[in-house]
Amino acid sequence: MKYFYTFFLLILCFNTIAQQADSTIIATTDSSNRVSFSIKLPALTQIPGAPAPFYTYLWDFGDGHFSTAENPQHIYTRADNYEVMLYAVNNYDDGRKPQRKTQKIQVNKSSPIKDNVASVAEKDFFKANGLFELKYNCMAKPNDTLVLIVGWKNTEAQQQKGRLYLMLNEKQFDQTCFDTSGFRSYSSTAPLMAFTKTTEMPLLQSDLLVTESGSPASNFPVTVKAAAAGALFAGTTSLYKNVYSSDIENTPAGEARFSFLQLHVTPEMIKDTNATLTITGVYVPEKGKPVMHKLSVPVVNSHDPNKMNIKGGRISYRFLKKYKPLNYKVRFQNNGKGPARKIALDMTMAGVLNPETIQVTDMSPFCPPCDSLAKEKRGCWELEKNEKGAIFTFHGIYLAGTNQKGVEDKDSTKGFLEFSIVTRKKLENKPFKSRTAIYFDKNEPVITNHATGRFKKSPSPIFMAGYEQAFGSGATTSNGIVTGVGVAPLAPYRPYLQLELYYKQGLKTTGTHIDGIERSGVIRVGERQEYAYKTFDSSQTNTISQVRLVPLQLRHNIGDYFSVGAGAAVTADVGGRIESENAYHIVGANGVAAEPYKMVQTENIKAFSNWRFQPFVDMQVGKVKLGPHLGIRYYYNGKNNSFGYIYAGWRF
Numbered sequence: 001m002k003y004f005y006t007f008f009l010l011i012l013c014f015n016t017i018a019q020q021a022d023s024t025i026i027a028t029t030d031s032s033n034r035v036s037f038s039i040k041l042p043a044l045t046q047i048p049g050a051p052a053p054f055y056t057y058l059w060d061f062g063d064g065h066f067s068t069a070e071n072p073q074h075i076y077t078r079a080d081n082y083e084v085m086l087y088a089v090n091n092y093d094d095g096r097k098p099q100r101k102t103q104k105i106q107v108n109k110s111s112p113i114k115d116n117v118a119s120v121a122e123k124d125f126f127k128a129n130g131l132f133e134l135k136y137n138c139m140a141k142p143n144d145t146l147v148l149i150v151g152w153k154n155t156e157a158q159q160q161k162g163r164l165y166l167m168l169n170e171k172q173f174d175q176t177c178f179d180t181s182g183f184r185s186y187s188s189t190a191p192l193m194a195f196t197k198t199t200e201m202p203l204l205q206s207d208l209l210v211t212e213s214g215s216p217a218s219n220f221p222v223t224v225k226a227a228a229a230g231a232l233f234a235g236t237t238s239l240y241k242n243v244y245s246s247d248i249e250n251t252p253a254g255e256a257r258f259s260f261l262q263l264h265v266t267p268e269m270i271k272d273t274n275a276t277l278t279i280t281g282v283y284v285p286e287k288g289k290p291v292m293h294k295l296s297v298p299v300v301n302s303h304d305p306n307k308m309n310i311k312g313g314r315i316s317y318r319f320l321k322k323y324k325p326l327n328y329k330v331r332f333q334n335n336g337k338g339p340a341r342k343i344a345l346d347m348t349m350a351g352v353l354n355p356e357t358i359q360v361t362d363m364s365p366f367c368p369p370c371d372s373l374a375k376e377k378r379g380c381w382e383l384e385k386n387e388k389g390a391i392f393t394f395h396g397i398y399l400a401g402t403n404q405k406g407v408e409d410k411d412s413t414k415g416f417l418e419f420s421i422v423t424r425k426k427l428e429n430k431p432f433k434s435r436t437a438i439y440f441d442k443n444e445p446v447i448t449n450h451a452t453g454r455f456k457k458s459p460s461p462i463f464m465a466g467y468e469q470a471f472g473s474g475a476t477t478s479n480g481i482v483t484g485v486g487v488a489p490l491a492p493y494r495p496y497l498q499l500e501l502y503y504k505q506g507l508k509t510t511g512t513h514i515d516g517i518e519r520s521g522v523i524r525v526g527e528r529q530e531y532a533y534k535t536f537d538s539s540q541t542n543t544i545s546q547v548r549l550v551p552l553q554l555r556h557n558i559g560d561y562f563s564v565g566a567g568a569a570v571t572a573d574v575g576g577r578i579e580s581e582n583a584y585h586i587v588g589a590n591g592v593a594a595e596p597y598k599m600v601q602t603e604n605i606k607a608f609s610n611w612r613f614q615p616f617v618d619m620q621v622g623k624v625k626l627g628p629h630l631g632i633r634y635y636y637n638g639k640n641n642s643f644g645y646i647y648a649g650w651r652f
Contacts, residue, residue, distance in 0.1 A: 025103035033111040038071045045094040051335055053092040058137040058147055060085040060260050067119035069408045075117050076107040087147050089138040091303050120408040125151050128217035129209055132283035134295040141300050143267040150259040152283045154251040162248040162285040167240040177277055178263040198245040202284050204229040209289055214296035216364045216411045236280055274309050274452045275299045305333035308436045308451040317455040317491055322426045330417045332438045336401035344439040349389040350432035357422035358390050364415045365397050392417055429455050429491035462486035466647025478509035478542040491625040500550035506543045506576045513539040523584055537583040544576040544605055563624035566617050573610045578603045626651050
């Protein structure tokens with residue numbers, strides 16, 4: 001048995017060493033100073049029902065250059081020690097994303113060759129505007145890390161300086177979405193360039209070019225005139241929690257520079273995998289036009305390049321109008337071994353949306369709409385609307401595959417469709433879902449996630465005023481004018497809790513009144529006179545002010561115009577008085593009854609006395625979700641202490 005355990009431990013150690021060796025970057029240098037890189041990553045496990053899994057790569061060569069090829073080659077122009085990093089992403093894989101791999105290499109001689117140093121990915125980087133762009137190596141998955149690539153290019157005839165700004169963590173989200181785990185950037189004079197937090201605003205004196213991308217880039221850049229550029233920059237920075245800046249020193253004419261930023265996606269980040277985050281960067285060169293670039297980063301549960309989401313999918317219900325337009329984006333990627341020539345997006349839209357209102361706003365690959373009279377559809381798109389949604393089809397295009405030979409630019413394998421759609425009517429305050437089936441040529445469809453529109457959680461203040469009526473001949477309370485405030489979730493569609501606080505201004509109310517009580521006796525009037533009586537009348541009036549807290553009430557809206565609720569209130573008297581009056585029927589000496597003699601006793605109410613617990617039921621009619629309504633409530637605390645409350649209210 002001892003030998004068996006020894007053998008078993010040796011096998012485990014061997015497997016561990018083998019796995020570590022498989023994940024080691026292998027670098028070999030040829031006679032022309034060209035370094036070839038490769039690595040053996042863990043085998044992929046296909047997600048059931050998903051396309052075949054594959055890896056995407058981001059190689060950071062340690063000198064400011066990078067590549068997205070699986071086994072890249074790179075020429076170092078200077079002899080030095082470099083730290084190479086690989087960020088691999090497992091698409092459609094059921095396992096965890098591989099950790100960052102690092103390898104230190106030594107280059108012993110400089111290379112005068114400068115041609116072909118830039119990879120295909122670098123050359124194709126600046127598609128949005130040719131000057132400045134942001135890209136990511138994967139979408140945002142909570143408790144994971146993505147790499148943000150920041151690239152800028154000097155298109156002037158002379159070298160120039162500049163300044164970069166990066167804006168992270170939008171204020172519209174309560175959670176902090178990204179933690180920066182390190183900037184890694186390079187220039188010819190300094191291997192590492194620092195980004196620091198800043199509140200400084202640049203003075204923009206020329207037109208500002210604004211572009212967007214979400215891999216790939218949008219097709220519609222916008223130019224903001226110089227007079228409005230500064231205000232746009234200030235307004236954009238005000239939307240973010242963190243703004244970083246960095247000085248750019250001496251970028252040679254015609255050359256590009258890149259910075260790599262690791263962003264850790266926090267575990268407590270947005271749980272809604274339909275949300276889209278925006279990272280904004282601004283490049284302000286010493287000469288030439290400044291550029292603002294906005295990068296859309298979808299939130300995902302897994303690294304799946306095919307996705308449907310809503311831009312600004314968290315909607316404010318309080319300010320929602322009828323027929324609100326919503327903006328959707330469908331992303332897709334061809335992971336085949338060859339190009340796709342026809343791509344169909346079969347979109348099933350939520351029932352609250354009207355497919356007849358779909359308007360296409362952008363797409364990639366970009367092409368014109370098809371001519372309905374043409375016999376053959378080639379290099380164009382068409383849209384067929386139906387009751388459940390629409391089918392958008394690219395005809396006769398060329399979308400390269402990720403497993404196609406010679407394809408290194410991964411953006412060339414991706415595409416998207418952006419469109420707006422209008423709601424049929426004012427929405428209920430509950431989620432609504434849409435999704436897309438993506439067909440690449442005649443292959444089986446790839447089904448996206450559900451793009452779920454959600455409303456922001458918000459409290460709804462409530463104001464109420466009405467009249468309270470006591471029940472029972474022996475009631476120990478009083479009628480009164482009652483005003484109150486409450487708070488509940490905004491326009492809930494499920495049962496919900498509501499908190500309320502009231503004040504009652506008590507009115508004079510007869511609690512008990514009994515005539516003709518037969519009881520003989522003598523009363524003293526003044527100091528000496530005594531009078532006999534055989535009967536007397538007794539009454540009690542209450543004028544009691546109260547405060548009432550409803551700490552627990554469960555309500556449910558039945559449709560838009562009727563609501564029911566039940567709960568319990570805690571009530572205390574805070575002021576007023578109780579008057580007890582006895583009217584004695586005195587009999588004179590001649591046997592003739594005299595006028596009744598009245599004796600009154602007054603008891604003042606102590607503040608915050610007579611605490612009691614009172615269950616109740618309640619009904620409302622009107623705009624019970626948001627707006628004016630009428631209500632009636634019955635409190636029970638024994639037959640002599642029960643009372644009703646009729647009121648008008650308004651939910652805001």
